[in-house]
Amino acid sequence: MLNTKLSHVQKRKLDDYSTKAKSFLLGVQGNNGFLFKFCVYGLLIVIGFVYLFPIIYMSSYSFKSLEDLLNPLISWIPSTFYAENYEVAYRVLxxxxxxxxxxxxxxxxxxxxxxxxxxxxxxxxxxxxxxxxxxxxxxxxxxxxxxxxxxxxxxxxxxxxxxxxxxxxxxxxxxxxxxxxxxxxxxxxxxxxxxxxxxxxxxxxxxxxxxxxxxxxxxxxxxxxxxxxxxxxxxxxxxxxxxxxxxxxxxxxxxxxxxxxKFNATFDQMYTGDTEADNINEGISMAGTMLSILPLLIVYFFTQRWFVEGVDRSGITGE
Structure with a gap:
């Protein structure tokens, strides 16, 4: 008799644990559980990385000197932030x-x-x-x-x-x-x-x-x-x-x-020389690209609240 009561108590505990585990993993209505949130946030992180990767890549390479570009040991973080690329791109543009x-x-x-x-x-x-x-x-x-x-x-x-x-x-x-x-x-x-x-x-x-x-x-x-x-x-x-x-x-x-x-052609006209330093490299090209998209990034940074609100209220998602 005592064993039967113990088995019923243990079964209730197991049922409670399984209910709590199911509620934690799947949620009450299936859309607020851990698995659902994990999938949604994981998908958003992947999509966000796909969109942010080009900007991160350009930002990293735009601050690299010629030595960093030629050094296979330096991948993402430059040894020193080489701002001269932006000075050259500023003059070329x-x-x-x-x-x-x-x-x-x-x-x-x-x-x-x-x-x-x-x-x-x-x-x-x-x-x-x-x-x-x-x-x-x-x-x-x-x-x-x-x-x-x-x-x-x-x-x-x-x-x-x-x-x-x-x-x-x-x-x-x-x-x-x-x-x-x-x-x-x-x-x-x-x-x-x-x-x-x-x-x-x-x-x-x-x-x-x-x-x-x-x-x-x-x-x-x-x-x-x-x-x-x-x-x-x-x-x-x-x-x-x-x-x-x-x-x-x-x-x-x-x-x-x-x-x-016309960036490369303009650079060749302004900086013509026989030395390797007078030739365009990826760091200068990326600096020019960053300067050309920077105004749009600034505009979106200051208008994102109204932009998101406008999309939400008008139902327009763009192309």
């Missing part, structure tokens, strides 16, 4: 004047594209007019047309208008809803404004507000997440665009990505 031109040809078209996309998206979302669906479909079709298809016709058109070498070659398409990937931004604002309650507009109309005032005082403040998303994506796309910028700007304007593409 002509950093601050080039950065000023880059911001000039990216920020202004990005602002124009965001503003125009907001107006067009609001018009499609809140107004009814003939052939609305057909026109909206045509707007979305422009997103799947490769910009290379329109490259030559636009160049001929801009050349006839004497816009080559001017920011207007970027600005005018943005003002007419034909900037870089404008269709996706119009779709973002269209979806966002469709979710806006119509009761707000009706109340504003009863108070005597017109459509323009409703758009400025009600729609725009509510669409701040969409505005942030659109501007940041537009800014990055204009910043990274080199083919159109090289063709339209010619020798009049330049950007950091364009100068980075």
């Amino acid at each position: 002509d950093l601050f004047p080039t950065l000023a031109e880059t911001l000039y040809v990216t920020v202004i078209p990005s602002l124009a594209q965001t503003a125009v996309a907001a107006v067009i998206g609001y018009g499609f979302a809140r107004f009814d007019f003939p052939f609305k669906k057909i026109m909206f479909g045509l707007v979305l079709i422009t997103f799947i047309i490769p910009p290379q298809v329109l490259l030559i016709p636009r160049y001929v058109f801009f050349n006839e208008l004497e816009l080559i070498g001017s920011i207007l070659s970027f600005l005018l398409p943005a003002l007419f809803g034909q900037g870089l990937n404008s269709a996706i931004f119009i779709l973002i604002f269209y979806q966002f404004f469709r979710m806006m309650p119509k009761a707000l507009e009706e109340a504003a109309h009863l108070d005597g507000a017109g459509n323009f005032r409703i758009f400025v005082t009600i729609a725009i403040p509510m669409a701040v997440p969409a505005i942030i998303i659109s501007f940041l994506f537009s800014f990055v796309w204009y910043w990274n665009e080199t083919a159109l910028a090289s063709l339209y700007f010619g020798n009049e304007l330049t950007t950091l990505p364009i100068e980075l593409g």
Whole structure:
């Protein structure tokens, strides 16, 4: 009898231990246990490392001297932080004047594209007019047309208008809803404004507000997440665009990505010599690359909170 009671007690303890172990490993609902968190955080760490590895690699090599690059014993951490690579890259890129031109040809078209996309998206979302669906479909079709298809016709058109070498070659398409990937931004604002309650507009109309005032005082403040998303994506796309910028700007304007593409040739022109120290090496190239992406990293560092909030509220994840 006593043995039977002991066996029941031991069985209950084993059941309790198994229940606790199952709860610890799998969680209550299967999504908050240790195994689930281990898999999720492990996957996030792997994905994060894949994205961070190039930046870590560039940062490490950009501070290496020629001796460290040739030393097989030095892999990641340089023996001394060799800042002269950045001094050379700074002079080759002509950093601050080039950065000023880059911001000039990216920020202004990005602002124009965001503003125009907001107006067009609001018009499609809140107004009814003939052939609305057909026109909206045509707007979305422009997103799947490769910009290379329109490259030559636009160049001929801009050349006839004497816009080559001017920011207007970027600005005018943005003002007419034909900037870089404008269709996706119009779709973002269209979806966002469709979710806006119509009761707000009706109340504003009863108070005597017109459509323009409703758009400025009600729609725009509510669409701040969409505005942030659109501007940041537009800014990055204009910043990274080199083919159109090289063709339209010619020798009049330049950007950091364009100068980075000519980095080796510019270095050879500035530092020509017979000694090995006068030749470009991987450390100098990585320093130039870091300087070219550093402004984007700084922008994201200061805007990441609004960027993440905008993605969360608008449901846009980018490409």
